[in-house]
Amino acid sequence: MLSFLPLLLLNALIPLGSANADYHERLLLRPLPQSAVLAxxxxxxxxxxTAFEEQNFRYFPRSLGQILQHARTKELHLRFSLGRWDAESWGERPWNGAREGGTGVELWAWIEGQSEEEAFSRWLTLTNALSGLFCASLNFIDATKTIRPVMSFQPEGNHANSSNLHLLHGTLPHEVVCTENLTPFVKLLPCKGKAGISSLLDGHKLFDASWQTMSIDVRPVCAAGGKDCILEMEQTVDMVLDIERSKRPRDNPIPRPLPIEEIACDESKPYNAADSCYPLEDSDGHQAAWNLTEIFGKPLKGACPLTAEEGENAHTVCVNSPPERTIQVNTTGPYLEANLAGDTVRCYKLPTGADFDLVFPSQQMTTGLxxxxxxxxxARSINGHGQERGSVQAVIRNPSTSQAVEFVYLESLPWFMKPYLHTLRAHVSSSTENPIKETYYRPAVDRKRGTHLELRMLIPASSTLTLTYDFEKAILRYTEYPPDANRGFDVAPAIIRLITPPSSDGKGTYLRTTSLLLPLPTPDFSMPYNVIILTSTVMALGFGNIFNLLVRRFVGADEVQGTGGLKGMLVAKVARIRGMFGGS
Amino acid sequence: MAPTEGANASSTSNTTPNDLKSPGTPPAAETPKTLPPPETKESLRLRQWVIASFWAVVLCLGLPMWWKTTAIYRADLPLQHMTDWAEGKICKPVFPLRIAVEAPFQLPDAHNLIRTTQHALDDLNEFSAHHLRLILADIPVARNASQQMVTDGMGISSNDRDIALLLRLIPVETGTTPRSMLQTYATRLDIYYAAHQIPSSSSTGSPLATFIAEELHSIFAEEQALLAYQLSTNVGALTPKMKAPSPEKVAELERQSTRALKYAPTYHLTFSLFSPTSVPSAWEIESALQQYLAPLLESFSFISNFTVDTQVQLYAGFSPSIRQPEYDDNLKAWTLRREDLSGFINAAEWPLSPSIGVGPTVNFVLYVPDQLQSPLLIKENGGNSWLVPQWGGVLILNPPTSGKNTPTVLTKDALAPAMHAFSDQLMSLLGFPQTPNSLPLRLATLERVRAASLLFSASSTLGALARLTKALPSIPIPDTVAKSVDLTIAHLQQSCDSLRDGRFQGALEHARTAEVEAEKAFFERSMVGQVYFPDEHKVAVYLPLLGPVAVPLVMSLLKEIKSVVR
Incomplete structure (x- = not known):
């Protein structure tokens, strides 16, 4: 059995900001169960x-800086996410969930404006400009996808006059995050992926990860008294890589079974033939072998020279693992190793201009984290059947045996999913008390805005809260359906922010559910043409009858003179044939 | 063969008697027992009326409605007028420049001097559209000697912005006379003369007059050349009396005019430091801009506004698609070929996106080469900077070779040569002429040249719009376009009139508005939407209705016509 060491929180490794223009970067690697690794x-x-106001950009990217100035954005949070954080096996989220977003793209910002309209028009400017910068469909965040959260978000920065700041929030759950978003993201970094830890970022591996999220956070940070302000831009990339999957070479990505000689078979089982084998499960504490170059597909090209030369901040690569885990350093340049924040974290100062690699050999561990x-x-899901109605069920579980948790639950639903608020039920397994303490609800307006629902709830220790509500599916107009209408419509993840216990770093503790796929009744898209043809035919029939009644002359059947034309010919033919058979 | 023929023959012979026999079976159909009563004239006429009225509805109501509802709206445009403007038939721009003369002597003498100088000027002038007219400035009678003139700076009449140049005659006793001095920061030319050089009223020519005329001519020579070039490149605007400039001059002028950016009320200047390595990572750009660029921008401020931003980009080498630099032993430097300079800008990796907001962005790139490839020069002339027409300028800053490593911070002094080069590049990008050596005069020249070029470009945009309208009958033309065209023409006319009257400021304003409106009309977005909706589609959608309805209508009409003809 493994003995366990306490885990270091990611946030403890974040250095404090200074009042000067500077640049800092850090990579933390943490092995997770099931041969996964969090990078x-x-x-x-x-x-x-002052430099920002004068548009003298040094470390801050000019493209993003100008967008923020043009849209009068004081604080910006942008997220690109893919996959699901498996909390059951991976535990707590990195950064307490404060640096991740829901599936797809999520953006929220504090924008300066005298009125709501002004702030909203600047918000549109911002989304359009960011859309161009990050090659994402952010320009599709319009009024129907924008909400103004009341309780769920708090500004992280220091704002001088917060009275005319407006918080706007928009999500695009359908957006597929891919390499075209990573390239502009890396370009914003001063070392541009040419040196430093950013040289490990590669689209093939990043978007092949089990879970990944990229974030950009811009906030003003002021010293006490509102002086010496700096604008801080934080970019993070978090990913959970499957070691076996990442080690596959790029030119041969299809997994193939190993030759039987290389598989460790369970010898305790009986075998009928020599070519059968029960693979031996990885025993408790067995760690697979891997190294940085292998799992990221690229070597780490030394330190970014802009980071600090001395002190803790110079150690840019950290590994959070038990001290007994063997780590070999493979580099030609000089490097330093240090233990920061306890002996479970080993940090390395990278050599400048020389490749650096960490090798983790295969090892049998006796301790774990x-x-x-x-x-x-x-967890949240859609229940019900049929094309007309459905219901949403969210199950929230508090695993703590001692502490009650108070949180805000935020739903931003598209307008074509119309919840019935009277069906909203919240039920706690351990008590009969209503867990909903406060409700903020802004109903949807068709084609104008979506539903915005915020609930402040309290969940007692070791109990489960079940939240359900019914909704109706609207029928869209013909042109409102996307090209792949039968796939269904994505519903943005619910955002949960914890109020108690409060987070220690002021950034808040968040978690998000997965996005939902909502099937809507889809029409047959050739319908308009069918309708045109059918009505035209009916009208033409009616017209033909009336017209013929008006212009034809009606005579008695015996008064018909001769049968000329086609009919006459046919009648003659029939008579001839009949004569042929009848006569002989 | 034979039996089959026989069988056929027998079958035919069999049928004939049958045919003869058969008429007994269908007699009712072929020979009616009773004939229908002959149609009355009334019912015949009624049928004709019915058919006629159906056709009347179709032709008088249906077709016009069909036509009207599916027609593309095309507002009326004064096409001929627009083409005339484009061909220069309506406006022949002239540039009468008024030059005020302050002469501290008797009125008749002054008049005489002006008359003779004007004669001399007219003889020198080869370009009739641009002519200088001397007028006498009103000098207060009680003006006392030259002291007062120095103190009050500009003369009274020169407050008027329409006066192109103030000519001030100052009598002196010493030094060579006549001599002239052009004020660098004022529109004033001082002429120093000796008292005996005032022409007497009887003489027709005098050395002083000739001198003044030649001075003026040389001051405005470049402006004349620029305007002449503008006029000659625009079809139809060519004035017959003008002498063609030499081919070299034309090439030079063409180079200058293609370099210059289009006029905009706001320009964004972006100064970028690029380095293929990690050094230098900082530059003292704030103070350098403050010292070298701010005064220049201030003097331009009444033509355009400028915003300035700077950035530092590391690990940003020049474009890998061009040939790598070669080492030149003679120059002891790495060299780039001239033909590769156009590909130097690494558009894929350098973040030189245009600034947000209206107005073009002018990029100034300071490139610090890798230590291993330093110094980096241009092979052909050993230079280190070049200008990218209508885009910006590039300068390769080779750090001093004395130090072993490239400095991490570029000081203000190290940036000085770069800032001077960028200032020069900015001047030529804005289209400033090289001469004369007076900033306000150059600005005024720029104003006139800009007015002329805007006038021509707005006119040619109108012509293009007219051609487009004629060439594509299927595009809609909304009323806004017609309105913009009317505004453009009105402003063009006013601009042309202002030019004729010598009000160049007003001419520039009107030309600018005309240009904006013309562009707005030409790039109207709703005009392109319907281009790909051809007429066949309209018919195709309604064919299920039109086809079955048209068949009985046409058939009955044909039948009726046949019966009438018979």
């Missing part, structure tokens, strides 16, 4: 706010 990249560039239990588990 958490953090890049932070600062610019003094305790993976912290997340404060809440949440």
């Amino acid at each position: 958490s990249f953090n890049f932070r560039s600062n610019e003094t706010s 305790v993976l912290a239990t997340p404060p809440l588990f949440a």
Whole structure:
């Protein structure tokens, strides 16, 4: 049996900001169960706010800086996510969930504006400009996908006059995050993936990960008294790589079974033939062999020279593993190793201009890391059947045996999914008390805005909260259906922010459910042409009859003179044939 | 063969008697027992009326309605007028420049001097559209000697912006006379003369007059050349009296005019530091801009506004698609070929996206080469900077070779040569002429040249719109386009009139509005939407209705016509 060591929280490794323009980056690697590894990249560039106002950009990217200035955005949070964080086996989320987004793209920002209309028009400017910068469909965040959350988000930065700041939030759950979003993301970094830990970022591996999220956070940070302000931009990339999957070479990505000689077979079982084998399961504590170059597909090209030369911040690659785990360093340049924040974290100062690699050989471990239990588990699904109605069920579980958790649950539903608020039921397994403490609800307006529902709820220790509500599916107009209408429509993930226990770093603790796929009744898209043809035919029939009644002359059947034309010929033919058979 | 023929023959012979026999079976159909009563005239006429009225509805109501509802709206455009503008038939721009003369002597003498100088000027002038007219400035009678003139700076009449140049005659006793001095920061030309050089009223020519005329001519020579070039490149605007400039001059002028950016009320200047390595990672750009660029931008501020932004980009080498630099032993430097310079800008990796907001972006790129490839020069002339027409300028800054490594911070002094080069590049990108050596005069020249070029470009846009309208009958033309065209023509006319009257500021304003409106009309978005909706589609959609309805209508009409003819 493994003995467990306490796990270090990611946030403890984030250095404090200074009042100067500087740049900092750090990569944290943490092995997870089931031969997965969490790689958490953090890049932070600062610019003094005077230099930012004068548009003298050094570490802050000019393209993004100009967008923020043009749209008067004071604080920005942008997320690109893919996959699902498996909280059951991976434990607590990195950064307490404060640096991740729901599936797809999520954006929220505090925008300066005298009125709501002004702020909204700037929001549209912002989404359009970011859409161009990140090659994402952010310009599709319109009024129907924008909400103004009340309780779910708090500004992270220091804002001088927060009275005319407006928080706007938009999501695109359908957006598929891919390499075209990573390239502009990496270009924003001062070392551009040419040096430093960003040289490990490769689209093939990043988007092949079990879970990945990229985030950009811009916020003003001021010293006490509102002086010496800096603008801080934090970019993070978090991903969970499956070691076996990532080690597959790029030119031969299809998994193939190993030759039988190389598989460790379970000898305790009886075999009928020599070519059969029960593979021996990885025993408890067995760690697979891997190295950085192998799982990221690229070598780490030394340090980014802009990071600090000395001190803790110079150690840019950290590994969070039990001390007994063997790590070999493979580099030609000088490097330093240090233990920061306890002996479970080993950090390395990279050599400049020389490749750096960490090799983790195959090893049988006797100790492991305790993976912290997340404060809440949440799952959400659509129930019901038919084309007209459905219901949503969210199950939120508090695993703590001692502490009650208070949280805000935010739903942003598209307008064509119309919830019935009177059917909203919240039920806690351990008590009969209503867990909903506060409700904020802004109903949808067809084609104008979506539903915005925020609930403040309290969930007692070791109990499960079940939230259900019914909804009706609207029928869309013919042109409102997307090209792949039968796939269904994505519904944005619900966002849960914990109020108690409060987070230690002021960034909040968040978790998000997965997005939902909502099937809507889809029409037959050739219908308009069928309708045109059918009505035209009916009208033409009616017209023909009336017209003929008006212009034809009606005579008695015996008064018909001769049968000329086609009919006459036919009658003559028939008579001839009949004569042929009848006569002989 | 034979039996079959026989069988056929027998069958035919068999049928004939049958045919003869058979008429007994269908007699009712072929020979009616009773004939229908002859149609009355009334019912015949009624049928004709019915058919006629159906056709009347179709032709008088249906077709016009069909036509009207499926027609593309095309507002009326004054096509001929627009073409005339484009061909320069309506406006022949002239540039009468007024030059005020302040002469501190008697009125008749002054008049005489002006008259003789004007004669001399007219003899020198080869370009009739651009002519200088001397007028006498009103000098207060009680003006006392030259001291007062120095103190009050500009003369009274020169407050008027329409006066192109103030000519001030100053009598002196010493030094060579006549001599001239052009004020660098004012529109004033000082002429120093000796008292005896004032022409007497009887003489027709005088050295002073000739001198003044030649001075003026040389001051405005470049402007004349620029305007002449503008006029000559625009079809139809060619004035007959003009002498063609030499081919070299034309090439030079063409180079200048293709370099220059289009006029905009706001320009964004972006200064970027690129380095293929990680050094230098900082530059003292704020103070360098403050010292070298701010005064220049201030003097331009009444033509356009400028925003300035800067960025530092590391690990950003030049484009890999061009040939790598070669080492030149003579120059002791790495060299780039001239023909590769156009591909130097690494558009794929350098974040040189245009700034947000209206107005073009002018990029200035400072490139610090890798230590291993330093110094980096241009092979042909050993230079280190070049200008990218209508885009910006590039300068390769080779760090001083004394130090072993490239400095991490570029100081203000190290940036000085780059800033001077960028200032020069900015001047030529904005289309400034090289001469004369007076900033306000160059600005005024720029104003006139810009007015002329805007006038021509707006006119040619109108012509293009007219051609487009004629060439594509299927595009809709909304009313906004017609309105814009009317506005353009009105402003063009006013601009042309202002030019004739010598009000160049007004001419520029009107030409600018005309240009904006012309562009708006030409790039109207709703005009392109319907281009790909051909007429066949309209018919195809309604064919299920039109086909079955048309068949009985046409058949009955034909039948009726046949019966009438018979």
